Amino acid sequence: MKNVKTAFSIVFLLVTGVFLFIWIENELAFREDLENRPLPSGLHPIVEEKRDLLVTRAAEIGIDILITDGYRSPEEQEGLHNQGRNMPGAIVTYAAAGESYHNYGLAIDYALRLDDDSVVWDIERDDNGNGKSDWFEVAAIGKQLGFDWGGDWQRFKDYPHLEMTFGLSIRDLQKGWRPEDKIE
Structure with a gap:
């Protein structure tokens, strides 16, 4: 039972880590896109x-x-x-x-x-x-x-x-x- 809990915890941490890594990567790409947006050249x-x-x-x-x-x-x-x-x-x-x-x-x-x-x-x-x-x-x-x-x-x-x-x-x-x- 202890090994099952440990295995589950490891899998949970790995899956969470992967999702976190993907989220951070997407967030950084989104921010880079925002920062590179040109300024407007006229009235909205x-x-x-x-x-x-x-x-x-x-x-x-x-x-x-x-x-x-x-x-x-x-x-x-x-x-x-x-x-x-x-x-x-x-x-x-x-x-x-x-x-x-x-x-x-x-x-x-x-x-x-x-x-x-x-x-x-x-x-x-x-x-x-x-x-x-x-x-x-x-x-x-x-x-x-x-x-x-x-x-x-x-x-x-x-x-x-x-x-x-x-x-x-x-x-x-x-x-x-x-x-x-x-x-x-």
Whole structure:
């Protein structure tokens, strides 16, 4: 009886070891595939669709907006990050290359466009005359469409910024995870 228990234990350990080895090998291959995924080169299709809806819905309530930024390459992001640090100008971002949802095609920025085609970043402006800030009305539309708004952030406010994270952190994106191209 003791030999049967010992034999069973040895077989169990061998089978477990084989399964563990296969699992680890597959996990390492999966992680390598993730890490080698290329960065996106444009806006995510869902973000692009929601961006267009944002512009349309804002126009329906008399607010003309301009999307001032969307996808940013790592080089563009690094240039913005350097501004106000080792390049002239004011600091406009705290995110270095690879640290912004813009770098993964998951964020947009907007501004208000006036009748003369000039652009303003005035969060108190009420050009549609309904007694509400146009800026905040656009942010509310964005949130209805599934965007997170930078004006809701606790650490610092980024009023022009809207992003869709799809539940992925910047660290997840840096590791190669990407959201699906359509909502199921």
